[in-house]
Amino acid sequence: MNIDVTDLSKRFGPTRALDGMTFGVRPGLVTGFVGPNGAGKSTTMRVILGLDAPDAGTALIGGRRYRDLRRPLRTLGSLLDAAAFHPGRSARNHLLWLAHSQGLGAARVDEVLALTGLTAVARKKAGGYSLGMRQRLGVAAALLGDPPTLLLDEPFNGMDPDGIIWMRGFLRSLAAEGRAVLVSSHLMGELQDTADHLVVVGRGRVLADTTMPALVAEHSSLERAYLSLTRGAVEFR
Numbered sequence: 001m002n003i004d005v006t007d008l009s010k011r012f013g014p015t016r017a018l019d020g021m022t023f024g025v026r027p028g029l030v031t032g033f034v035g036p037n038g039a040g041k042s043t044t045m046r047v048i049l050g051l052d053a054p055d056a057g058t059a060l061i062g063g064r065r066y067r068d069l070r071r072p073l074r075t076l077g078s079l080l081d082a083a084a085f086h087p088g089r090s091a092r093n094h095l096l097w098l099a100h101s102q103g104l105g106a107a108r109v110d111e112v113l114a115l116t117g118l119t120a121v122a123r124k125k126a127g128g129y130s131l132g133m134r135q136r137l138g139v140a141a142a143l144l145g146d147p148p149t150l151l152l153d154e155p156f157n158g159m160d161p162d163g164i165i166w167m168r169g170f171l172r173s174l175a176a177e178g179r180a181v182l183v184s185s186h187l188m189g190e191l192q193d194t195a196d197h198l199v200v201v202g203r204g205r206v207l208a209d210t211t212m213p214a215l216v217a218e219h220s221s222l223e224r225a226y227l228s229l230t231r232g233a234v235e236f237r
């Protein structure tokens with residue numbers, strides 16, 4: 001299932017957060033969504049999820065707005081904030097609560113715990129989890145409904161090198177199953193060996209929409225590609 005973002009604009013008072021943002025996310029690929037702080041990545045993801053209303057433009061999942069999806073959590077899984085759980089609750093109880101709200105049973109909870117490597121710590125309070133474990137829990141929650149599309153905001157944040165390697169392989173396996181996976185990051189290197197496609201953004205618009213091999217062929221390194229594309233789009237806000 002595709003995600004299609006077309007000509008999105010969004011202002012917050014004097015700040016133009018999105019300025020004609022347009023790109024697509026295709027099944028079977030990991031699409032990296034990269035740009036400096038304040039480029040509009042989170043706002044775009046919030047608009048896709050119907051959490052922010054755009055001033056203009058559309059964000060469609062399989063041709064429908066999020067709010068018009070019949071089974072939203074089984075269509076688009078998302079991780080926006082790795083701390084979005086009650087710290088006193090265990091990971092398993094947090095997921096059970098989410099699963100019940102979607103008409104899913106405990107078996108699916110145990111499946112996603114195993115998929116994200118959390119089985120051994122599933123009954124511990126999530127408030128004591130490291131940031132890397134919280135990211136895994138967020139991914140587990142996104143996968144509960146076995147959705148064909150996934151949207152993950154900064155899933156590498158706070159992960160140690162082992163965690164980053166695990167996350168890279170995991171994202172690739174999700175795309176290999178035919179899912180459309182959109183992953184944001186402000187570090188191009190995190191997406192190395194992970195993203196097939198890259199959408200580089202700055203100041204609310206797309207600066208490059210290309211394949212990873214094409215980008216690497218054009219610039220001598222990923223970091224150089226990022227710096228050259230985002231030059232002038234970095235600002236302090």
Ligand SMILES: Nc1ncnc2c1ncn2[C@@H]1O[C@H](COP(=O)(O)OP(=O)(O)OP(=O)(O)O)[C@@H](O)[C@H]1O
Binds near residue numbers: 015035044186
């Ligand atoms: N609710 C809001 N109210 C006011 N301004 C906002 C709000 N949400 C986002 N912005 C502004 O919109 C711009 C885009 O922010 P956004 O969070 O989408 O960028 P980002 O690319 O996700 O950045 P980061 O990598 O720092 O998370 C920024 O200037 C931000 O300050």
